[in-house]
Amino acid sequence: MQYNELKNKRKIFSVAPMMDWTDRHCRFFHRQLTREALLYTEMVVADAVIHGDRERLLGYDGTEHPVALQLGGSDPAKLAQAAAIGAAFGYDEINLNVGCPSDRVQSGAFGACLMKEPERVGACVAAMKESVSVPVTVKCRIGVDDQDAEQALDALADAVWKAGADGLWVHARKAWLQGLSPKENRDIPPLDYDRVYRLKAGNPDRFIGINGGIGSILEAAAHLRHMDGVMLGRAAYHTPAILAEADGLVTGAAAEPIDYTALIDTMAAYAERHIAAGGRLAQVTRHMVGLFHGFAGARRYRQILSSDATRRDAGPEVLLAAFAAVDLSLSRDAA
Structure with a gap:
């Protein structure tokens, strides 16, 4: 799957990367329900890809395509190496996590912490782009803690575009690195879809997808009137049958009943x-x-x-x- 589909006016529907959920068995199952959706791995830390059991961490069934690898890290050289390994495994896209607020991610100074360092994110994207020929994208929040979401998201977006990123997926909430658990960060910070819409309106020729709190195909369709892509997480996982309706958002064809x-x-x-x-x-x-x-x-x-x-x-x-x-x-x- 290439992001030049934007030029062809074709939308992208995706199932979000979710830790402990979107493993290879989950993705195989989801692929039986949708032909078109872009599926994501759980976040895999760059160091683990470089030094760990690659088949266990990166292996997948060929029917999962299109499938994207999400990486975590903040070292451009390590991310470039991990991206190259992922591309060699055949992943259709490499995505950089700039949105996860977990304690583990904070201790490693990556994930949502990187919203505070757009220049570093740009350096990571540039290094990854240089090491692979498949699309490189970023998934972020609209900001963290007391950041101004207007300034923070624009700064992050500007940095990744300058670095050559092919697309940006935005979870339409802030992440609070202090005071909220990862679970609370999925629900408590208020959703601000309009902020993401404004980012898209200011970047008409860039691929920008939206994520966060989207609970149905009808809601997804509403977002696609503004955005290039829509990403469902928990709704797709807990009620997977809705994925059978997703292909129609991409192709315009009527949904086929599940056998x-x-x-x-x-x-x-x-x-x-x-x-x-x-x-x-x-x-x-x-x-x-x-x-x-x-x-x-x-x-x-x-x-x-x-x-x-x-x-x-x-x-x-x-x-x-x-x-x-x-x-x-x-x-x-x-x-």
């Missing part, structure tokens, strides 16, 4: 391969708990995945048993 039987068969076969390679069923099924939201039998489906699927000896038959508890003829959860 749940084929989907479960595909995921059962995938789980069987994962287990044969030494994995566990729950590593796959934990991402599937919200699949049947709104259907009769969904509660029993969730119970089976939350209990039986966590057994060490659990096999794909547990997923099939959970699926059998769902009545697809009833679209309201009577359980």
Whole structure:
């Protein structure tokens, strides 16, 4: 996926990078529901990519494309090296995290902390661009702590454009590095979509996508009237069936209904391969708990995945048993 799609007036729908959630099993599952969405890895620290188990950290199934690697770090040379490694793995985009407010990120002086250092972000982007031929993008907040969001976001955007960034994804909240937990930072700072709209209006020829608190496809469509891309996080994870509606935002075609039987068969076969390679069923099924939201039998489906699927000896038959508890003829959860 290339960001020159902006010139072709084609929008981008994306599933946000989410720590502990958007691993390779989650992405494989999401890809069964959407052909068009750009999927993101969890944030991977540049040092880990350089020195760690690359197959474990970066490996993915080929069906996940288009898929982007999100990196964390603040050293231009290390980020350039990690980006080159990611590009060699075949990722379609390399993204720099300038929005995560966790304690771990703060102690490493990257993530949202970098909103205070736009020049450093620019140096990181420039180094990454020089090391890869795939698009390099940035994901940021509108500011941190007591920064003026007008000045902070403009300064960050100006720095990444000057460095050659292909796109900017903006989570439309500030991050509070002191006083709020990472979880609280996802909800408590107020959303300011208009600030992101203003950034886009001032940069009509740049790709700018919006993220933060977007809970439905209807909301996503409303944002795409202003923006080049829209990114859903928790809504896509907790109610993944909405991803089947996402392709229409990109292509303009009517959404195709989900073939749940084929989907479960595909995921059962995938789980069987994962287990044969030494994995566990729950590593796959934990991402599937919200699949049947709104259907009769969904509660029993969730119970089976939350209990039986966590057994060490659990096999794909547990997923099939959970699926059998769902009545697809009833679209309201009577359980």
